[in-house]
Amino acid sequence: MTEPVVHVIHENPDWFAPFAAAFDANGVPYREWLLTGGALDLGDEPPPGVYWSRFSASAHTRDHGHSKEHTRAVLAWAEAAGRRVVNGRGVLEFEVSKVVQLASLRAAGIDTPLTRVVIGTGNLLAAAADFPTPFVTKHNQGGKGLGVRRYDAVADLAADLASGVHEEPVDGVTLLQEYVAPGDGSITRVEIVGGEFVYAIRADTVHGGFQLCPADACALDPETGRPILPPGATLAPVPGQSLFSLREHVDPALLESYLAFTARHGIEIAGIEFLESADGRVLTYDVNTNTNYNAEIEALAPRSGPGQIARYLGALLELERSTGPELEAMRAG
Structure with a gap:
């Protein structure tokens, strides 16, 4: 029988390096599984292990327009076979629909923009x-x-x-x-892994505008190598300038509402974004279920986002290894 591993299903290798390093550092065996087209035989047994979906809503901008349906198919196949899936089919709907995000946040009593x-x-x-x-x-x-x-x-x-x-x-x-202008020219992104708050980052909207992907691969124009002027930015980014900083304090009640929200919807890994307006409102507007991390923030943070993910998935994998044979025997019997 194939040895169980963490199956990382995604479509963008440019974002994967920090996670590969974290898996290696924590001794967690993994398989990087790119869902950019191909075939899937539903009669085959899904490989054993833990499945982690990192599908990105922007996949179609990388000529991966079919990756959404490819991901849905693989997740349906794995879940139907009883495999442990992290950020599964239900969570995928959050990633691909801001309507789903906002409607669900409102239903949970979390304030969102009109x-x-x-x-x-x-x-x-x-x-x-x-x-x-x-x-x-x-x-x-x-x-x-x-x-x-x-x-x-x-x-x-x-x-x-x-x-x-x-x-x-x-x-x-x-x-x-x-349009709600942040009172201090920034938004905050709260990182959650396995039901735990990891850390929060502050992102500069003056220089970063509306495009605030924290991954290093998002920061530079691939042709010129210079900082990109994102839509909505008031000032152009300066070479060497970071748009992100570690935020030391977030309202505990807000954090608790996010942890309850993610638990209710089975969202195990996420980055949730909110802003604080000049008139005192706290508005949540985005739930990222394929969250990325910024290298400079990682160097300052009390614990690593990718490290937490590797340890969390590694623990799930160990659980699968210990209980998997019993479950297979039960199915066979």
Whole structure:
């Protein structure tokens, strides 16, 4: 029988190096499984071990438009066979839909920005006609700040639609959302692994705008090697400048609400983002289920995000190794 390992299913090798290093450092055997097309025989038995889904909502921007369905298929196959899956099919729906995120956050009593969901770009202008300004547009299946633009007037949106500047969302769903400026020019991302708070990072929205992916691979233009000026940034990033810093304190009640929320929805690994407005509101607006980590923050943090993930998945793998043969015997019997 094949030895159980952690199966890391994803589509972007550029983001994987910190996790590979953490698995190696903690002695956790793993398999990097790229879901970028191919075939799956449902009659085969899924390999033993723990399955960790790291599908990214921005996969289609890397010419991996079929990876979402590939991931759904593999997760369905693994779950149906009783394999231990971390961030499974239900969690995948959070990753690919901001509507799912926001509706679920609101249902949990967690404050979110005022949002209107628009299906079909042809309906966007009419939907915006009576929406409070300023507002932003967002792609429902986002990541990397996809489709995020600020508008101070509906006429500006009309001009973008007429000129063809507006980007079509991959699933045809656009969000209209109130624009809320952070009171201190930053947002906060809370990192959670296995039901535990790991640390929080503060991200500079003045220089980072709407595109605040913390992975090193997100920071530079692949052609010029220079810092990218993200959409919504007021000032251009400076070479060598970090957009991220460690945040020392987050309201314990807010943290508790996030831990309860992720537990309720089976989200085992996540980065949840919120902002604090000038008028005192605390608004949660994004749930990242394929969270990345920043190397500079990792060097300062009290414990490592990838390290926590490796240890958590390693413990699950040990549990699978100890109970797996018993479960297989029960199925056979």
